[in-house]
Amino acid sequence: MRSSLSRRAFLGGSLALGATGLLAACGGGTSNDRPSGREGGSGAWSFTDDTGNTVSLDRRPTRIAGLNDAIASLWNYGIVPVASFGYTALADDVNFEGKDTSEVTEVGTTYGQIDIEALAAQRPDVIVTHAYPVDSSGKLDPKKPLYGFNDLDQQKLVGEIAPIVAIAMAGSATGVVDRTVELAKSLGVTDDDLAGPKKEYEAARDRLREVARKGLTVMAVAAYPSDGVHIAKAQDDPALRSYVELGLSYPDPGGSEYYWQSVSWENISDYRTDVVLYSLRAMDGDAMLDQPTFAQLPAAKAGQVYPWEFSSMDYVAQARTIDNLAENLERARKVT
Known part of the structure; x- marks a missing residue:
């Protein structure tokens, strides 16, 4: 995180005072025994994220966990998460207004604080998050943790539970929206599902x-x-x-x-x-x-x-x- 004001903290997350300044930003419920809104496919699944990492699984993921911002988008397309983490509780996040979050396990409600055991207990197939660039060029720094993680050690522990998929918050929002659609479609969302929201x-x-x-x-x-x-x-x-x-x-x-x-x-x-x-x-x-x-x-x-x-x-x-x-x-x- 930057020692100056983090853009994501400003845009929607909690703000904290650090030593040198301000630091970093539809569907029904699910349970431990039910997948998150879509039936798993019988064939193999693969998705290359914006860090260049390709995640391949034997079947399409159905149990999705991840950063509030990322799972909010998938939920808007009908994919209900099994677990969440982020900068605040879901009840305090405008992106979850009107959604029944009672059966989503919140494994972190403060930035960088994730209950690893609670996350593992939800048996996610994949964990989704965002990656923020380090400068105006949109460059991603692999030596820095993806958004939502306190450090690379924590990110590694989470990655041992399930593979991590990251969408870059870089360039224009139109591109980020399109990439999020690509991820959603790989998880089973159809063009018919998207037609109304896209219009x-x-x-x-x-x-x-x-x-x-x-x-x-x-x-x-x-x-x-x-x-x-x-x-x-x-x-x-x-x-x-x-x-x-x-x-x-x-x-x-x-x-x-x-x-x-x-x-x-x-x-x-x-x-x-x-x-x-x-x-x-x-x-x-x-x-x-x-x-x-x-x-x-x-x-x-x-x-x-x-x-x-x-x-x-x-x-x-x-x-x-x-x-x-x-x-x-x-x-x-x-x-x-």
């Missing part, structure tokens, strides 16, 4: 593309009373990057650091946009408006300060998030 996803993208024609400039931030404002670089965040591809404008805040440009409250007035999106895991819009310098920004004066949502990388969750963003921007106006 809603494309409709949401069309809606955002239309509102982007207004020419609004947008800034996505994580703000803290004593730490100032961290401005996200759209090209380094898959979701923001996909919005730029649809025509939305996120001005480059500058700076050489990956993902963030950190700005003091005194200097935030130099960053003027029509809209500001605030992290749901940092200061909310009202708290930011209490900061005198922020309150003088054009977006703040116009009341155009809205939530920045993180959602899992699938048709269902992305459609919801994009629709929410489009709805907010539809009522915003140019003020710069």
Whole structure:
């Protein structure tokens, strides 16, 4: 994890103070004796993940465990997990709202803390997670643990329970969504299952593309009373990057650091946009408006300060998030 603000911690995970700064981000139930939503295939199964690792099994996996973010996407396609781990409890994760999580075994509700024995007891066939790049090129570092694991030793122990499959959170969200679909289809999800969610996803993208024609400039931030404002670089965040591809404008805040440009409250007035999106895991819009310098920004004066949502990388969750963003921007106006 980086010693500066981790992007995933900001987007949806717990935040903790480290020694040098902020550290890192449909279906029915299942039980110990039932597979996770799909019948296993009789033939062999193979999937090459985004680290280049090929996982091969004698049959298609049915008992799926993994990182909250990854299993949320599979669940939206009808694959119910047997176990979860991540940065928070499922009940506190917006990606699981409306789902009956009572029969999913939570083997970790704090980042990097996984009950290995509890995970093994669920007998997963495969464990899914994400891999985050280390710089703007999208490079993955094999010497660093995959997302959700405290270190490589813990990752190795988990990998001895079941093979690990990782989807990279790099490039545009459209690519991450597509790769997640590929994984879901390998696990038995059909084109018929995907047709409705994909249609809603494309409709949401069309809606955002239309509102982007207004020419609004947008800034996505994580703000803290004593730490100032961290401005996200759209090209380094898959979701923001996909919005730029649809025509939305996120001005480059500058700076050489990956993902963030950190700005003091005194200097935030130099960053003027029509809209500001605030992290749901940092200061909310009202708290930011209490900061005198922020309150003088054009977006703040116009009341155009809205939530920045993180959602899992699938048709269902992305459609919801994009629709929410489009709805907010539809009522915003140019003020710069």
